[in-house]
Amino acid sequence: MEKKNIDWGNLGFTYMRTDQRFVANWKDGVWDDGAMTADADLVINECAGVLQYSQSCFEGLKAYTTEDGRIVTFRPDLNGQRMEDSCRRLEMPVYPKEKFVEAVIRTVKANESYVPPYGSGATLYIRPFMYASGPVIGVKPADEFQFRIFTTPVGPYFKGGVKPITIRISDFDRAAPNGTGHIKAGLNYAMSLYAIVDAHKQGFDENMYLDAATHTKVEETGGANFIFVTGDNKVVTPKSGSILPSITRRSLMYVAKEYLGLETEEREIYKEELKDFAECGLCGTAAVISPVGKIVDHGTEICLPAGMTDMGPVTRKLYDTLTGIQMGRIEAPAGWIQEIR
Numbered sequence: 001m002e003k004k005n006i007d008w009g010n011l012g013f014t015y016m017r018t019d020q021r022f023v024a025n026w027k028d029g030v031w032d033d034g035a036m037t038a039d040a041d042l043v044i045n046e047c048a049g050v051l052q053y054s055q056s057c058f059e060g061l062k063a064y065t066t067e068d069g070r071i072v073t074f075r076p077d078l079n080g081q082r083m084e085d086s087c088r089r090l091e092m093p094v095y096p097k098e099k100f101v102e103a104v105i106r107t108v109k110a111n112e113s114y115v116p117p118y119g120s121g122a123t124l125y126i127r128p129f130m131y132a133s134g135p136v137i138g139v140k141p142a143d144e145f146q147f148r149i150f151t152t153p154v155g156p157y158f159k160g161g162v163k164p165i166t167i168r169i170s171d172f173d174r175a176a177p178n179g180t181g182h183i184k185a186g187l188n189y190a191m192s193l194y195a196i197v198d199a200h201k202q203g204f205d206e207n208m209y210l211d212a213a214t215h216t217k218v219e220e221t222g223g224a225n226f227i228f229v230t231g232d233n234k235v236v237t238p239k240s241g242s243i244l245p246s247i248t249r250r251s252l253m254y255v256a257k258e259y260l261g262l263e264t265e266e267r268e269i270y271k272e273e274l275k276d277f278a279e280c281g282l283c284g285t286a287a288v289i290s291p292v293g294k295i296v297d298h299g300t301e302i303c304l305p306a307g308m309t310d311m312g313p314v315t316r317k318l319y320d321t322l323t324g325i326q327m328g329r330i331e332a333p334a335g336w337i338q339e340i341r
């Protein structure tokens, strides 16, 4: 398989049109078989549910080239499960997780020439999504939907790769208690755009959202969960019903405990505790683990002891172990690696 002529080492986190995508349609209460298509453009009715009432959800995962030249994905069954959960909460038809995994494999295979080579620092980002294609004018679920998966080769989510970033505590809320923060609804991201554009204007890389009810507890950023390391090397992560259950985070907590022998804890984390942590990182498929060097709380700077030049030592071990598992350098727990080729 001849690779595309792409400058793999200099990719950012941007969209590049690749050759093939998977498409399945829900009509009259059933999914069709789905097929691959070269057509990246959509024609939909002006009154489609996605355009009027934002009935849509998505997923994000990656394909990797391993050290020995295989192509794999990481825990796609969990993305399939989370998409089922998103669909149920949004009154969308469930695309069964087993078929989701099959479609992911098929899409990656069809775009194999875009899977970045081992060691390039790039990966193939896979974006499954579903949207309401049927027309609705009264506020109700549509009755026709489309499920698609496209891929795009990507580099690091944050410019500068794994250099520590600076974030601010946001006055905007991301998700309401009993709202949709725990699913991957497009609407969660639409409402975060104002806050992220404002954060960038003020010189910050990301927003730290607090719980909407009390503004005292740490939730997550617009596109990643948090992990913290305490002074005595315990890995701690926020417990909340309104954050996205990150697959990267769940994997890191397992790696911390089972591979690195560290104590781990998922609990409520108060804003007041931030100054006591030794390390902080954002974790997610796109972000992998991005170290946070500084958190700014309305003018007050909280500088993490790990500093602004490199990852902290525990973050580094977590990063190396997780990426080692993903790239086939370290043996993975059973079921974590889905072979594609």
Ligand code: PLP
Pocket (backbone or CB within 6 Å): 060, 220, 221, 222, 223, 224, 225, 244, 245, 246, 247, 248, 249, 283, 284, 285, 286
């Ligand atoms: N939180 C939000 C809001 C996200 O968009 C993402 C990205 O998917 C994550 C967390 C990280 O989740 P995962 O590790 O499953 O990619």
Ligand code: COI
Pocket (backbone or CB within 6 Å): 059, 060, 061, 222, 223, 224, 284, 285, 286, 287
């Ligand atoms: C991911 O990490 O896959 C995400 O979806 C985060 C962001 C790009 C929305």
